[in-house]
Amino acid sequence: MADEPGRGTDGSLEIGIERAHPARMYDYYLGGRTNFDPDREAAEAALAAFPTLRITAEENRGFLLRAVEHLARSGIRRFVDVGSGIPVAGRNTHDVAQAVRARARVLYVDNDPIVLAHAQALLTSGPRGRTAYLNADPRRPETIVEHPEFVRWVDSDEPVAMLLVAVLHFVADHQDPLDLLRRLTRRLPSGSRLVIAHVTGDYDPEGWAGLVRAYADAGITVRPRSRAEVAELLDGWDVEAPGVVPVSRWHPTAEPSAEPALVSCYGAVARKP
Template sequence: MTTDVPGTATEPVHPSDRIDTSVPHPARRYNYWLGGKDNFQADRESGDALAERFPTIRISALENRRFLQRAVGHLARSAGIRQFLDIGTGIPTADNTHEVAQAIDPTARVVYVDNDPIVLAHARALLTSSAQGATAYIDADLRDPDRILGHPDLRRTLDLSQPVALMLVAVLHFVPDGDDPYGVVTRLLDALPSGSYLAASHATYDYLPPQLAEEARGAARGGGPHGVINLRGLDEFSRFFDGLEMVEPGIRSVAEWRAEGEPQPRPSVVEVSMYGGVARKP
């Protein structure tokens, strides 16, 4: 499989057969920006090339990670959510979804989904659940929601009759318009009961210089090369939350969303160029 985001219907016999270290993968590139060691030359070259165009992209990656942790903390602590479906997991770092949730309630249950076999190998080795809770790891692509929802490991781990937090953090911008990202999110949310939540973040062109913003729009319209980031504006990102009840403070820069307890001063919205939001399914 050579897709950019978290299997397809035509997978090799073993996931490890899909590892191609000569081609950059978003999860490994993101790991490089976060200062991790689980990346290869192609990932570093791709990461450096993007950093030349967007010099604050490492700040954006770090702030996005902090947004995930705060969103999970809010959902577990204030909304009482005990089930999480985290698609586009990425290579494990500190304070992953289940670690944040299970620190609040050890019975929390988390299903991680990614399409990079290296991510899944790390996840299975490192993301160990509490004894009272559970974690599972699914090799699947965000663009195949029926595979995710019908996977036996998901069905064994999550009770879809009870609320679930769907975590789509820094993954939707790898889905071009031609792959119907809005339809994918709708299909996933339709399978979850009332009281479930969507937590999502997305890179944006809203704060870019006009020339770079137009290039980004062109890449999104054309699908772009492997691993392209399909930037979207506020109106486009807001569409993912249609029909849902936004949690305060609504859609904000990931650097600002419930960030009162983060180190000050905060990075600017221009430096981060990424929106985040959390909303409840009525």
């Protein structure tokens, strides 16, 4: 337990409220209350650089839920939600998956101690399904894929949906996001799906350069990627229609959907051959 993220050597939880954390900044954009002064200050600096960031967060979450609903309707029963974030009342992966498929099972994974502290809200499975929580860091894929809980989760030929939604842009180039993805998904059976969302500077390079600086000032690396770079992350996967598109344009339920430039985040669902 002592080597789990966010735990001290005595196993106690270290929330670290003295500096900004990505999960709590995202919670702030979404109008949540699980954030502290350093999170709000860093988030306001990011909003000053890219003023529609709240739209980005809202559209990103909407994409995540639409993708989960789509996959549950396509027959997927097992989900692994990596970088799941602070729970959002009634808008979590299991809420949507189990509304479609009562037996859906969701394994949540995050490395932020505040998410762990709130994990109880993610463990409110319907009686026929199941949810579980794993405190692990996606930058160390083996701590996830070799964990007994994960092994149990994918230990069959049944396809799994792995979500990495608004997570990979926190992985710098030198940390090799493509390699991380390969190691995370290696054990998934054929027919499994990968859901990713990733911020981009394609529409407003200056705004996003400012945002990157605001996060860097708070000690957080953000690496926006172009559409081609996001597509490269899905190398070897069959990307489902409509492809790598702005999240607001991924099977939108409302028309007109938010303008891509306001959102600046790509999303895609891909199938393992």
